[in-house]
Amino acid sequence: MGELNLEKEISDLVEWLASYGADSKGGVSRLLYDENWVKAQDALKEHFEQIGMVTKYDEVGNLFGKMEGSEFKDETVATGSHVDSVKFGGKLDGAFGILASYLAVKYLKEKFGQPKRNIEVVSIAEEEGSRFPFTFWGSKNIVGKVDASEVRDIKDQEGVNFVDAMKQAGFGYKTSDEGIPADWKQWLEIHIEQGGVLEIEKIPVGIVQHIVGQNRYTVEIKGEANHAGTTPMKYRKDAGVAAAKIITMIQEQAKDFGEPMVATVGSIEFVPGTVNVVPGQANFSIDIRHTHKDQISSFAEKMTEKMERIAEEEGCEISINLYMEEDPVPMDPSIVQTIVDQCDGQGLSYKLMHSGAGHDTQRFAPLVPSAMIFVPSRGGISHNPAEFTYPREMAEGVKVLALALHKLAY
C-alpha cells in the first residue's frame, strides 16, 4: 500500500461521498431515503462494481458489495458502516466506515488478488434515527425482520410518513426473516471515535473491546416554591439545591467508581424558574454508561440510594424514572487479538479501548464475532460539520482494517 496514495484516496472519497447531501452549514445532511441518500447508495453501488464486487440491495435499502472468495464461498468477512448522517452532521460519521472498507478491499484486491473467503462491504441504510424517530433501521433489518408496526405510523419533521418515504426511494418492508446472513463469519466496523481520547493520548488507532451499555433517567424533584426574599433558609424546601447536590454527588461517585464509568446530567430545568422564587421543582436527566452491566447496576443502585437521601435531607420528594436500559456489548476477543497482532506485527501503535457511543456493531456482535476500529476525532467533535480526522489518521485506520481483513479472508 502506497502510504501517500492511501491518504489522498481516502480524503478524496470522503469529499466525494459528502457531496451527496452537502448542506448549508458546510457539513452533510443525508437522511434516510431522501434524494441524496438514494444518490449516495447508487453511487457507492457503482464504485463497488467498478472494483469487481457483486452488489445487491436488500428490501429496505441496505447495500451489499461482495468481493467473492476463491475457496470458501459460504464464508464471508463483512465490514462497513451506515450511510445516513444526522441533520447538519459531518462528513465522517458512518461514511468513513463504508469508504475505508471499500478502499481496504480495493487495495487488498490490487495487491493480493482474490481473497479465499468473501469480503462483503455493507453500506447500512440507517443508524442515526435523525429523520424518523427510529434508530438502527438498517442493522435491525440485517439481523431480522423488523415489526412493521414499529415504523408504520412514524413521520419526519415535514410530516412525511416513514413507509411513504421508503416506497418513494424504491424500497419496502423486508418480507423474509432469515436472520443475520448465514455466511457472515465475522463483522468489522471502522468508525471515528466521536470522543477525544485518541487525540489527547496521541494514538492514531483504537481497537474496541466493548461497546458500553447505558441507563438513562428522568428525575423529578418536588419541593416548595417560595418567595426568595421572605423565606428563611431554614424554612425552605429547595428542589434546585437538591438537584445541585445530586449532580455533584453523581460526578463524585462516577469519578470514585473509576473508568470506564461515565455519568452525565445533560439537561435541567427549575420550576417556576425565576430569579426571585425558590425552585419548587427541578427536572433533570441522567445518562450513565459502562462496559459491564453488573457495574451499571451496582452504580445505579448506590446512586439511587444517595439521590433519595439527598432529596429527603432537603425536604423534597423525588421520582426517578429509568426510561432506557441498554446492555453493554463485548467485542469478540479473538478478532480483537487478531487486530492487535496485525498492529504489533507492523509496529503500529494502538489503544485498546471501549466505545462510549452506540454503533451498528452492537446489533451484530451478539450474533456474529465482531470488532471495531477507531480513528481519532479532532477535538472529540462529532455530529457537527467540524467533524474531522487527519488524512494520515484515516489512512492508518484503513491500513489496520486492511491488515485485519487480509488475515481473516486470505
Add this chain to the structure above:
Amino acid sequence: MGELNLEKEISDLVEWLASYGADSKGGVSRLLYDENWVKAQDALKEHFEQIGMVTKYDEVGNLFGKMEGSEFKDETVATGSHVDSVKFGGKLDGAFGILASYLAVKYLKEKFGQPKRNIEVVSIAEEEGSRFPFTFWGSKNIVGKVDASEVRDIKDQEGVNFVDAMKQAGFGYKTSDEGIPADWKQWLEIHIEQGGVLEIEKIPVGIVQHIVGQNRYTVEIKGEANHAGTTPMKYRKDAGVAAAKIITMIQEQAKDFGEPMVATVGSIEFVPGTVNVVPGQANFSIDIRHTHKDQISSFAEKMTEKMERIAEEEGCEISINLYMEEDPVPMDPSIVQTIVDQCDGQGLSYKLMHSGAGHDTQRFAPLVPSAMIFVPSRGGISHNPAEFTYPREMAEGVKVLALALHKLAY
C-alpha cells in the same frame, strides 16, 4: 373597637375592593390605569369622603384622603399601600394596606373624634411593575418627579404605550418637583408578610425593622460540550457540574452566614441541554438579600471568590454579572419603638422582623421616619389567588395600626 366588627368590616372591605379586577382564576388582576384600577381608585375616593376625609389625586393618579387635624395642620401622619395587583394576583397584596388604613382612621374618628395632626391615607397608584416594565411608579412620583424618558417608550403586553394608558385613565406626568409632601412627619404601611414566618411561629403581627437590600446576578459558566458516552470523566469540562457545586456552596454559605441572609438560585439552563451531551455552558441566576449592606458585600465577596475557584477546578470559565444592587432600608427606630410600646401596652404579641420583599415604604423611609406592620400570609403564599390572611389576623393588624396612628396623631 369592637373586635368582631373589625373582623367583619375588614373582610367585607377586602372582598369589596377585590371585585374591581376580579379575574377568571378567582383572584385579582388590577393593573395600573386599566378600567378596574380607575374604578377602584374612584370607589376608594368615595369611601374616604364618606368618613370625612378631604381627597385628591396627584397628577399620576395616586389617591390621597386626608382626615384633617385640629391642632397641627402642617403635620401629617401618612399611611397606605398600593392599589395595583400583579396579573392573576390575590386580594390582599397592597389592597389590605389601603383598606386597613382607611378602617383604622374610621374607627379612630368614631372613637376619639378629630385627630390633632392630619392622618392621610394613600392609595398608591402602582408598585408591582406588572402591567409595564417599571416598578414603584406611584411612590417614585410621590417622592419626586420621575424622568419621563424612563416610561415614555414602554408598552404593556398588548402593545399599549404607558403614556397612552395614563392619559386614557385621566392622568399625566407630574409637572412640579417638590419632593415628598412637606407635611409628612411619619409614614406607616401595613402589608401581608408574603412569607411564612409569622404563620410558622404562630404570631399574628410583625413589626418590621428593616427592608432587606438585594443583589441579583446572572452567571455564565463556559466549559466544553462533549459526548456523554465518549468523554471520560477526567477529560470533561462540565459547566453543569460547576454550576451544581456553586449552587450547593451558595446554600451552605448562606446557612453558615446566618439569618437574615437568604440566597437563591431560582433559574438555570444547561447548553446544549440534551441528555447525552456534557453541558458546555450553564447559565443561572443568584438573588441574595440581607438587612445590612456590609453583610451583603461581605457575603458577595466570599461567594464570588468561591465561585471562581469552583469554576477553575472544573476547568471552566465563569462570568458573574451583578445587574441589580438595592440597598437595605432601615425603618425608623423611634416609630418601631412606638408600635412595640402600643403592643406591649395592650398585651398584643408581635415579632420584630425584617421584610424580605420590597415595598413602597422603602421609597419613603430614606426621606421620612417610616415603619411597617405585617400580618401573616397563609402558607407564605402571595402573588397568587390563594393569598389569604385570617380575618382575626387582619383585624389584629388594623388594631395595631390604629394604636400607632392614635399615638402619633392624637
